[in-house]
Amino acid sequence: MADKSKPTIALTGATGFLGSHLMSSMLLKGYTVIVLGRSTKEEPLYERISRLLRWFGIENRLNQVTCVDTDLSQDNLGIENEEYSRLCSVVGSFIHCASDTSFSESKRDKVMAANINNLKGILEFSRYARVNFFHYISTAYVAGLSENVCKENLPVTNSFTNVYEESKAGAENIIAQYCDKNSINLSIIRPSIVYGDSQNGRSLKFNALYFPIRSVQSIRDIYLNDLKNNGGKKALKNGIYIDKEGYLFLPLKIYLPKEGDLNIIPVDYFVNATIKIIENCFPGGIFHLTNNSPTRMTTLVKYYEQLMKVRGVEIIYGKSADNLSRNPSEELFDRFIEPYRPYLSDNRIFDRTNTDLVTGNLNPPEFTYEIFKKCMEYAIRVNWGASIFDN
Template sequence: MNILLTGATGFLGKQLTIRLLQEGHSVYALARNEKKSESLMESVPTALQPELTVVKGDIGKENVGVSEEAMEDLKDTIDTVYHIAAYLSFDDTEKEQLFDINVNGTKRILDLSRYIRVKRFFHVSTAYTLGDQLHAEEELHPLDNPFVNYYEKSKCEAEHLVFSYGEFFNVNIFRPSIIVGDSQTGEADTTFALYGVMRSFEIMKKRLDRQKTSPDNKIKFLCNRDTAQNIVPIDYVVDVLTAGLTHADNKKIYHITNSNPPSNQVVFEALKRELNFYNIQLVPTDYEGELTEQELRFNEPMKVFHQYLDKTLTFDDTNTQELLKKDGTEPLDLNDRVLKTIIAGR
């Protein structure tokens, strides 16, 4: 197949590009500039590079920044579009940029897809479009839900937009939860979420080591130990996305989530063992005691995530399990070995 990707130069996009090329597809990847183009090409094995075509484009621009000549070349050529590109920020002061990239940008790539007459459009969204609900079904969520932030709202609006184009081509929505490293190698190319925590822990450990701080002297980290975070290895996400090429049913939504997510306590115990760092003490995010100046600085980067650390969300993934069964792919098993591999591969 001939496949067009947005977001191909990102963490997920690169891995999906490589997998698609390995499976014999030709990939057309949108890239904003030469530096990103070169980085993507260098990440692809030499033998597969002839099947990768980089197309200059930017979903923040009219016609996705694709030249008229390139648009004509793509017409009646592309079988499937994977729209991965998005703007991720939990800062509500960036509302305008969030909606321009995540909603208007999605409309731009939908319009381009309609113009070049693609057959299918796969929208890679996020599991966190459920607003203030604690459980999500594999269906569109109401736009009038209360949302945690404008990022969630923008992604929910984009999903509704995608389904409105169903008269022009087949559409599907794939909703990954928190993507982490490869389950076999631990390899990851991201500083988001879990990896931001790891980096903070590493910096704090070095600081305490220099201060010759005793392991009995605990540094408080605000995080509810019993709630769970829905992490999924990137190779599992790619498994589901590629299985969709053959087995996705039109207008179905697929949660790429973890049915048995580890608790924060389990994750942080594994992290402390890997870093040999036992000075951390988890306390609830609504902790009423006083934090030292050092603890305040330590916790500051994670403030934005507290609304997610406070609750355990569950996601129905019936559609995804049926998809994987048709594809002969095993469901996710994020066991202790996999968790250790992911943390060790940071």
Template sequence: MTGFPGFLATELMKRIVLQKPEARFLCLIQPKFQLLAEEQKARFPAGKVQFVLGDIVEEDLGIKTGVLDQPIDEIFHFAAVYDLNVAEAQAFKINVTGTENMIAFANKQSELKRFHYVSTCYVSGRHAGIFRETDLELGQSFNNFYESTKFEAEKRVRQAMVKGLKTTIYRPAVVVGNSQTGETQKFDGPYFIMQWLLRQPGLAILPRLCHPERYTLNIVPSDFVLDAMAYLSQSERSLGKTYHLADSQPLTIEKLISTLGKACERNVLSIPLPKALAKFAVGSIPGLERWLGIPRSSLDYFAHATNYSTDATQGDLAGSGIECPKFSTYAGVLVQFMKTHPELRSRALI
């Protein structure tokens, strides 16, 4: 398991333990996260979680010779840099080189049954129209180096699949907190809007980019993503497939803002503003980006022309009881958690 002690990797492990009580986990840990990893390990039954120190960006994962003395039958590769502002070199090193190293490691495991790779819906880049779970290379351009390097990484995974690596690929949309508790490890994406609305008493002013009634923002709660991954990862039907862990009926930007306004108990006044002008203003006026609390890089996703097909996901989850809840049913839960956890930041573990 990579990505531990991050939120998603940790929570998936909890679900797998419930499904497979005999499961044991070997987690690749960067030395700088060892203390935090020990804290998370204590939440599991004794003997369930073991660590090996290393780093996905290093050859052979930086694991010392002779340290691994046990067979590995499944690999979950979560570790990546999730940052829309990340520099190209860092993004490539972690997302692409790191994935190449994980593939090389996986190919050396004689008893490996499955390589589970966590990609993102946003390998679609700026593709306009429907993006299917079987799609990848459609000549799309990208908004940032996060998207482009996750695209390159998934290309490597698919090439390895063709060569025989038994793989399942998961593409989450914009992941927010747990729909029941609001719990999350970081505040980004839609949370930037919540924070901006809450900073304004009563009537809140929010720029309206392009045509908010045309575009959607595909948001999914972490419990849906994790429940789906836990279920699909243990299904033989999922071998060789790619899944969009996305909302099949995402809200338009217009309805999203209305929903967030209600959740934050604010009346929202939307002021039309072209996206290009908004990005220019946020990027060029000193202090504006910090004052707004809305990163310039996030504005692209409020005029995102891609719609994600979820045919494979819905088909293979049929009968499991696992469905993506409507955003309106849990938006208030997210806001409440954010209000009571001001100590959380907008960046995940790197």
């Protein structure tokens, strides 16, 4: 159970995808975790955490968790004075994993409030608690629109793909300055795009990697339904049919601005590497959790066609879809994937010198068809998250 030799961890974001996986593995390793989180209208924080631990099959570890309702925007994180002092006296290290992960410009104020304004209370708490280390879960995409090799250094660019990247880069600089001024040991951990568990396919979130796949699946289902229940009127008009081998022929051109890859890592790698970093890092270290063998969209399409029994999906590099006529499937797909498009043809190299040093060259696996199949079958089984807590 709890291992008294390990520091007590204060963790934000434990109700989210990465935070919950991290919490679960840290509990299994004997850490005691103070969850600084929020209740929802429907569910108190304690119930949210209990439900997640049941999903991980480790509800017996609940006694290693203290749930503290917090409002990160308030003084003292909205925690009553006595409890605040008590927590400061027991916390050993802080992991800040909470973040508003929306890419949408229309949510700028909300994203900036969560990712920038909320830092003040978290950093003050860490100063009062005299933490051994403050670990910030950032993103490899603080690199913004920079090209070529992205170093494990503080962000240098002011040009970003979206408000999320901008807020995370701004946060890194604010945190680094505060920690430097107040002699707090800092590490910054930068994953690329995280998908489900490479061992069993399970995941709590189905965005990024899953989104293009889910989009093609939705389009496929519209036409399969039309062929089955409507005599295929729409399908035949658009050259869509089921071929002799039972594959759906779905002509769909995906336009990407340039050749490049999708840099993805599985959540089990994220967790294992993060724990190694937390246990072995050096002050000021920045760590890229990225894949040296990223995945090409053409590979994803091949995997998709094999799993879903579809043919006709094609990637066209180097052309913007704006000036080309598109069929209805292409129009729909374009709309679905718009926020993710910049991440689908990335050809940057992420330097991993610090990560390799501290993790003993722990690298993410190559994204094979077997891993893809496990992840997509799980996603489909839980209806892309809609029935996740039933499985």
